[in-house]
Amino acid sequence: xxxxxxxxxxxxxxxxxxxxxxxxxxxxxxxxxxxxxxxxxxxxxxxxxxxxxxxxxxxxxxxxxxxxxxxxxxxxxxxxxxxxxxxxxxxxxxxxxxxxxxxxxxxxxxx
Amino acid sequence: xxxxxxxxxxxxxxxxxxxxxxxxxxxxxxxxxxxxxxxxxxxxxxxxxxxxxxxxxxxxxxxxxxxxxxxxxxxxxxxxxxxxxxxxxxxxxxxxxxxxxxxxxxxxxxxx
Numbered sequence: 001x002x003x004x005x006x007x008x009x010x011x012x013x014x015x016x017x018x019x020x021x022x023x024x025x026x027x028x029x030x031x032x033x034x035x036x037x038x039x040x041x042x043x044x045x046x047x048x049x050x051x052x053x054x055x056x057x058x059x060x061x062x063x064x065x066x067x068x069x070x071x072x073x074x075x076x077x078x079x080x081x082x083x084x085x086x087x088x089x090x091x092x093x094x095x096x097x098x099x100x101x102x103x104x105x106x107x108x109x110x111x
Numbered sequence: 112x113x114x115x116x117x118x119x120x121x122x123x124x125x126x127x128x129x130x131x132x133x134x135x136x137x138x139x140x141x142x143x144x145x146x147x148x149x150x151x152x153x154x155x156x157x158x159x160x161x162x163x164x165x166x167x168x169x170x171x172x173x174x175x176x177x178x179x180x181x182x183x184x185x186x187x188x189x190x191x192x193x194x195x196x197x198x199x200x201x202x203x204x205x206x207x208x209x210x211x212x213x214x215x216x217x218x219x220x221x222x223x
Contacts, residue, residue, distance in 0.1 A: 031209045032209065032211075034211060034212065036214075041217075041219075042216065042217070043201060043214045043215055043216040043217050044201065044203075044214040045214075046211055046212070046213060046214075049211040089154070091154075093209055098144070098156045098159065098169055098170070099146075099154070099156065099203075099212060101153045101154040101155075102153070103153050104153070
């Protein structure tokens with residue numbers, strides 16, 4: 001059964017720092033991997049989707065990479081801003097029917 | 112605006128009183144699913160549907176029912192809610208199975 005782990009569970013950084021969030025998964029036979037953002041009490045906003053055949057995807061200040069063979073993905077956030085404060089969730093799609101989520105990284109960017 | 116909507120957003124009910132949480136999407140997506148989010152357990156899938164009249168169980172289907180009579184709607188039914196179903200529920204949809212999933216705003220359910 002797929003297991004997804006996110007490290008660290010919480011992170012606090014000063015504004016302007018570049019940072020990396022980590023996601024690891026146990027079963028490398030994946031369809032794709034999706035990164036989400038969740039604000040307190042709110043829904044999930046899709047940030048980036050990486051197909052199993054891709055190595056990375058970029059959107060603005062966000063860059064996500066995927067290394068299927070080692071079961072790892074990273075989300076790189078450049079020049080962090082207070083508005084980036086949220087919980088970031090990594091989700092792996094195996095059989096195409098279900099997303100398996102990690103526990104999330106709670107990010108706080110201090111002004 | 113392309114979106115997934117859920118109603119109600121907040122609901123407090125009592126044990127055993129049947130309830131339905133509605134989910135609707137306006138993107139002509141074939142695939143829809145329901146998740147619940149609990150502290151320490153993360154998000155887990157309850158049921159999914161690959162198209163009209165095609166539904167299947169996810170990881171935690173016990174105590175829930177679903178139906179998919181129209182492409183745009185995928186209601187979640189709790190026939191006899193219990194306190195352990197107190198949770199934050201999310202509906203999601205994607206164009207096809209395996210595509211990028213879009214989530215609704217969530218329904219916070221409390222069962223007393």
